[in-house]
Amino acid sequence: MTFTRYAIYYAPPAMADWSVFATQWLGWDMAAGRVIAQPEISGLDLARITAVPRKYGLHATLKPPMRLAEGYALADLQQACAALAASQAPVVLEGLHLARLGRFLALRVVGDETALGRLAAACVRDLDGFRAPAPDAELEKRRAAGLTPAQEVNLIAWGYPYVLDQFRFHVTLTGKLPKMELPAVEAALEAHLMPLLPRPLTIRDIALMGEDAEGRFHLIHRYPLSGAAVA
Template identity: 65%
Template sequence: MTFTRYAIYFAPPAAADWTQFATSWLGWDLEAARACAHPRVDRVDVAAVTEAPRKYGLHATMKPPFRLRDEQTVEALSEACAQLAATQSPVTLDGLEIARLGRFLALRPLGDDTSLNALGAACVRDLDRFRAPALQAELDRRRANGLSAEQDANLLKWGYPYVMESFRFHITLSGKLDKPTLATVQNALQAQLAPLLPTPFQISDLALMGEAADGRFELIHRYALSG
């Protein structure tokens, strides 16, 4: 299958209870590459609040979506992912919490995230030779949101503003919500998802993802962190 863009994700383990709930919450199973039914939640229109992040599936971005350079191949990218994963150790954190990031909700890690940030930086840096340069329209769109000098430098060098020192690991659970809806949804997730969250929380592999023609992301392969 031909994909329009590729990305490196942390994709939570499919068999975990929290993964299964959060996958159905978003309504897209990136491992099976199919839509799935939302859970029924009192006072929450789950389909509406998850519309924006649905196509990406349940994930944390390690290297943001990019177009493949003309001279590169998916096979070479996959081999580079395997080589990178072989140099990196699994990352263990204290757990996950449901947090507000501006106007949307996400899972954020608890504990010392130094090793996690280093893993994210390695994904961005070591695989960048596969990324086609960002188009001017992409640069303009990112800058329209307002960027710091550091973020703009990241945009020019790495094709995305929120990497390296600006990286914040998160697993998105909603689109942008107004304050009343934000509170209602957070309370619902606190009741239904929070009790399922792992303690400790471990990242044991990286996932190569592909964006299909319909804009939805699918799992291509997982690479165990074995360094």
């Protein structure tokens, strides 16, 4: 399969109970590369609620989607991902909780995110040589959302505003919802997903992802984090 862009994700372990449910909730299996049946939950139109995040799959972004720079091939990026993962230790988080990000619902980190921030920053910095410059139209689209000065600096330097000091780990579960709809969707996730979330949660690998011509992301390979922990 030919991919148009690549990204580095935290992709939850495929066989964990919470991953199985959340993948079904979104309706896209990144590892299998196929649409899957969504659960039937009374009063919710999951196909509509999850239409935007579905194509990205169950994930949290560590290195945002990028086109490969001229002169590089996928094999070069794969080699760099393996080296990066070998230099980074697994990250232990206290857990995840359900949060509102504006009118989106996502899983956010409970407790300290310092080690997670270091991992994400390493993904952004160490792999940036593989990133082709973003087209002007893409930069202007980012600016249209309204950026802070720090986010504008990141956009110019790294092609994406929400990295490094502006990074906020999140596992997106819905698109933008009407305010009146949020409580019912929150209640469904609290009932079906939250009891399945592990505490603590350990991030043991990073996932190289590829975007197909239809904008859907596929799991290419997982790279175990095997480096020494920072004292």
